[in-house]
Amino acid sequence: MENETRCVGVIGTGNMGRALVKRLIFSGYQVLIGSRQPDDRRKLLNDDVYLNDVEVTSIDQCIERNQIIFVALHMESYQSILVVNTDKFQGKILVDVSNQTKLQQINLSNAEYLSSIVPHAYVIKAFNTVSTFVLENDVAGGSRRVFIAGDNQFARETVSSIARDMGFEPVNIGALRAARKIELYVLSLFPQWKMPLIIAFTVFTLWLLYIIYYNFIDQKNFGWHQIFICVLNKPMCVSAITLLSLTYIPGSLAAIYQIVSGTKYRRFPVLLDRWLLLRKQLGVITFYVALIHSLMSILMMSPSYYKSWFRSTEIIIPQNLTKDLHFSMKTMMTWKGEAASLFGILTIITMSILAVSTAPSIGDTLNWREWRFVQSKLGFLTLVFAVCHVFIMATPHWITRGFVKIFYFFFWIFRLQV
Known part of the structure; x- marks a missing residue:
């Protein structure tokens, strides 16, 4: 299991996805990037000196080859990208790093929604409060606390270990329901002040x-x-x-x-x-x-x-x-x-x-x-x-x-x- 935890997958090649890949590589992890258009994304990533040797593959292969997968997608893309691969998520750890673009009327977090469409996976909410600038820059002055929420204790501890390896301070705040509080925290403007x-x-x-x-x-x-x-x-x-x-x-x-x-x-x-x-x-x-x-x-x-x-x-x-x-x-x-x-x-x-x-x-x-x-x-x-x-x-x-x-x-x- 130790070798499996040193190899992680990242679905998504946006700003957050690329920042996560860089940070994971610098922390000693072997990273596999999953994309709907792997050939086009491979050419794009070749321009980055830190990502030109990272393997880019299809989303199906990324899911099959990794036990721990970072989902760096917008919540609106979950249904179209992940539902077709529902059966392949059995027993895997999905780390949801997304944020809501605005306060939703329904009392449901993105992580809970992800868990509802892939019920066989262990969904963990984490890294959504960390900016891409902090992920890529060791001397950045932003917060280095990573709030972690999930229903499975082993999955929470695994993601906490990854966060520590990446140089962050994991803060375990409980079950996946607490993801509502984490996502609301990002959208709030000085709520305590x-x-x-x-x-x-x-x-x-x-x-x-x-x-x-x-x-x-x-x-x-x-x-x-x-x-x-x-x-x-x-x-x-x-x-x-x-x-x-x-x-x-x-x-x-x-x-x-x-x-x-x-x-x-x-x-x-x-x-x-x-x-x-x-x-x-x-x-x-x-x-x-x-x-x-x-x-x-x-x-x-x-x-x-x-x-x-x-x-x-x-x-x-x-x-x-x-x-x-x-x-x-x-x-x-x-x-x-x-x-x-x-x-x-x-x-x-x-x-x-x-x-x-x-x-x-x-x-x-x-x-x-x-x-x-x-x-x-x-x-x-x-x-x-x-x-x-x-x-x-x-x-x-x-x-x-x-x-x-x-x-x-x-x-x-x-x-x-x-």
């Missing part, structure tokens, strides 16, 4: 509207020419700490729920369960919002914008006129400026560690205790640093305005309703 992005956009928009009203309509603190950096930086700041809070609040609510229910095995409510699943994406978005806020703050780091951060020095020039000339200057930072900068830097540093640890290449090197330390303890420390940064920035302003006016936002909403 839609709701976090909507939440982040909503939070930022609400804070932006409030700050524009407060600074342009009510207080008239800024000019419209300052909206690009100075004004936008304010909602970036409050949005970052709001999103950071939304990232860690569900974990605390989950702990309270388990304490109240007296067990950790009861399922969380649907809303809380979905909220918990959004934490990683919310955390990454928070990091980038905070990073933008930091860059904007660096651009504005001057006494003109942060007056309370710098000490005032007055230069007096005596004159023989009626009065002296007084020039006010800002020199060194005050305690507020230095403390706010310190906690802002600490927040960005710890948040960067959190963001980096979410990358698979870093997260896979951490054990469970290390992962919990970074994402839990270090995460809450980041939240503490961010709160300290905000309190240092705002407390002197709150003291000046008085206890009642620090809740200006709620009074503003009440006034609009009245």
Whole structure:
């Protein structure tokens, strides 16, 4: 059986078929290409230096001579090409690498459809999430995970072994029914990021509207020419700490729920369960919002914008006129400026560690205790640093305005309703 697994067939000579053949040859496999027009395809492949010595034969012979066959065809061609050879697929392993061109209305994957027309074969779904560029280029930056699904365990393990020989990381996700999820994954556009992005956009928009009203309509603190950096930086700041809070609040609510229910095995409510699943994406978005806020703050780091951060020095020039000339200057930072900068830097540093640890290449090197330390303890420390940064920035302003006016936002909403 070992010799049989080192010899594989590929049906199809399109881009995916040729890329698979090259990768299999480089991995030490003997490959036989099956085509409906073997003579014409042989002439075409002769132009490729890596494929000019690969044997090209008819589809019938390719099926008969190989136990493992990669089906690199469009799903629409299965019926016309493979059904006539149904009896020859007895006990053979068919690797379906196709993808749907659009979301189908019927709840059936291409691999399940292939299995229905060749019921005597072991159909495995694999390699559909790997691009032809990654197959042909060892230094390509695309994903090297190969999701594998199939009803036969031996067939899954065989294809997994081939994937490892080809330099990929096989991920066994179960029975052939799971092929629906694999094929949907290719057609989906950031499915796990839609709701976090909507939440982040909503939070930022609400804070932006409030700050524009407060600074342009009510207080008239800024000019419209300052909206690009100075004004936008304010909602970036409050949005970052709001999103950071939304990232860690569900974990605390989950702990309270388990304490109240007296067990950790009861399922969380649907809303809380979905909220918990959004934490990683919310955390990454928070990091980038905070990073933008930091860059904007660096651009504005001057006494003109942060007056309370710098000490005032007055230069007096005596004159023989009626009065002296007084020039006010800002020199060194005050305690507020230095403390706010310190906690802002600490927040960005710890948040960067959190963001980096979410990358698979870093997260896979951490054990469970290390992962919990970074994402839990270090995460809450980041939240503490961010709160300290905000309190240092705002407390002197709150003291000046008085206890009642620090809740200006709620009074503003009440006034609009009245």
